[in-house]
Amino acid sequence: MTTIIDCLGVGKSFKGKVAVRDLSFQIEKGEVVALLGPNGAGKSTTIQMLLGLLEPSTGRITISGQNSKSKAVRERIGVMLQEVRLLDTVTVKEILQLVRGYYHRPLSMEQLSKLTGLDETSLNMRTEKLSGGQKQRVSFALALAGNPDILFLDEPTTGMDATARKTFWKSIRELAERGTTIIFTTHYLEEVEYAATRVLMINHGELIEDESPDMMKKKLVIQRISFLTDEVYRPETFQGLSVSDIRLDGKKVTILTGDADHLLKVLYELDLEISEVTVSRGTLEEAYSQLTDSREVS
Amino acid sequence: MKILWNECRLEALRVFRNRYFIFWSLIMPIVFYVFYTKVMVQDVGDPKLWEKHLLMSMAAFSVMGSSIMALGLRLVHERNQGWTMYLKTTPVSGVVYFIAKMVGQTAVHVFTIIVIFVSGGLVNGISMPAIEWITAGIWILLGAVPFLALGGLIGTMMKSDTASGVSNLIYLALAVLGGMWMPMEFMPKLLQQAAQWIPSYQYGAGAWSIIRGETPSLGGILVLIAYTFVFMILSIQRRRMQEAI
Incomplete structure (x- = not known):
């Protein structure tokens, strides 16, 4: 070389x-x-x-x-x-x-x-x-x-x-x-x-x-789950899950996570009133914030 | 050498493609000329001499303008557009780029001078010995060097708007103070004395001497050379300061 x-x-x-x-x-x-x-x-x-x-x-x-x-x-x-x-x-x-x-x-x-x-x-x-x-x-x-x-x-x-x-x-x-x-x-x-x-x-x-x-x-792939809900959002609902960011926009909740499969399972087990669930791949910028945030914590 | 030739050729082509150039450097001087020799004729003694005199003024006015404006503004524009930065990543040297701009501009001036001489000559049926036409043309071409250097200095300015405003102002001031629009004899006494030190006056004066069968004064030539050096030193200094960051 x-x-x-x-x-x-x-x-x-x-x-x-x-x-x-x-x-x-x-x-x-x-x-x-x-x-x-x-x-x-x-x-x-x-x-x-x-x-x-x-x-x-x-x-x-x-x-x-x-x-x-x-x-x-x-x-x-x-x-x-x-x-x-x-x-x-x-x-x-x-x-x-x-x-x-x-x-x-x-x-x-x-x-x-x-x-x-x-x-x-x-x-x-x-x-x-x-x-x-x-x-x-x-x-x-x-x-x-x-x-x-x-x-x-x-x-x-x-x-x-x-x-x-x-x-x-x-x-x-x-x-x-x-x-x-x-x-x-x-x-x-x-x-x-x-x-x-x-x-x-x-x-x-x-x-x-x-x-x-x-x-x-593995570090940069991030998934975005979004859904509509009438319930009032409580942060503790998602505590302990691999969630890097949660955004609220009226009824719409967007969650960024490294493990969408697991999070979806939890969401349904919690039996929340949610509709129009979509899962999509996050952008690199979203992945950066996850990666850099976790670094700053550790 | 091949690079220099390509660069000059393209530079000249680009100038001709610019509508503002065609308008300001070719059409405007010719319109002025026709206006002041056909429509608004002033009482200036020998009308034939005045026609020749003003034709030289207009050719010098045009070439001085494109030296200051076209060159300076293009340099600023290309730096703001990042083109100058791109060139620094290629093997071409900054000196070649700069020389090409000057030479390309000079090639355009040859064309400008011919167009203005021919159209003005035809409009008023001016007849002069061939040698006077040629030497006057060469004088206007070479005498533009200090103004090219001034264009280079304006080319070191950061903002296009500022550069455009400043160069317009300098250009018009030089044209008026240099007696390109109105013969010096009509100006206030004080201004006539100061004119000796103004490059545009000495530039015009050289051409005015040639068509009167005289040689341009040595003092005038020295003034033009001195300005060339001053403008060059200032622009080299400014470039150095900018690169130091």
Whole structure:
């Protein structure tokens, strides 16, 4: 195994406020790493430091043993950042040709359009006329333009529709099979399950988990049970159950739990007057609050 | 080199695609010109000389405007849109990006000068020796360097709105104080003396000398060079300060 990214004791503060604290991890060649954490946890700051866009206040970061600001590293990385909007008054083809020209061994236009699903019509469109999802595809194409060994993708599927997301993750898998190292952030657990080989979780600027997706899934899968009731809610009713959060909205009660099967059984055994029971999968944000809350307690 | 060429070509294309550019840099100066030489003709002595003089003023006015406004605002816009940040993750150097913007803009200026010279020349049937047309054109092209540097300085501003307001104000003030809309002789005495130190006046004055068969004054050239350095140093300093965060 070859270490691609080496992050050692990295910290960053902005005007005395700590955004990232003592972050240490190594990423090996070919790993697909999901960087997770609640909003404001320090994910974007971490990515920007990895890319050399922000200077760490403490610690050091190297990519294949080199400074991430070096030209050699820039030749090898591809980047999709949330903060970046496409250059306007140019066509998709023009912007791709321009950026391809920055690299020594760029991917061909054919390969780019195949990997990103950009067809001839979109290629000839002006960037400002594109839909949100199409813009993301173009950003993805820009990230791939230089035929990178390392991809940094910050919430890459935001704004994409279901089809676009599917094409996107299929291409990511294809690239991973070719040995591309990938670091991404996302709000969707499905994407982590589908693509990641490792999960790093950050909260309050600290690395709190470093696990395989299977292990993480157990911690991150959360279920949401909701029902209607006329009864007045009593908190002690649910005491002793694996409940992470209860929300009340008029007659509607929503319970977040790690074990929906058990909780449902209890609910029926209690013989409460409830109707319209639904069970659904919770979002990653809901799972974060469970995971981080339980940590703070323990 | 190839990167620089691609970048310049695309920059120039983007400027031409901008409707505001076409309107403010091409249509407005020509409309002004026609208005002041055909409709609102002032008593300025030799009408033929005045027509030539004003044509130079308008070409300089246009090129100065797009140097300050187009370049500066585009730099601010691209930074706010995060494009500048994206470029930092690619192997292309910031210097190439910056030079390309300047050169691309200059290519657009060649076109602007030709369009304004040809249309103004045809409107009033201006005849000048070829050498005067060419040297005046080259003067307007190269004399725009301090204004490109000023555009670069405006490009370091944080907000698009502020940058747009400030650059509009500077642009109009420079045009009026530099005698581009009205000959200097009609201005108050005090202003005429101060004008020697105003870059837009020295910029226009060079072109006005050329069409009178004279060479631009050395003092004027020095003033323009001095402003170029001042604007460049200020913008390099501001960029350094911003990157230090």
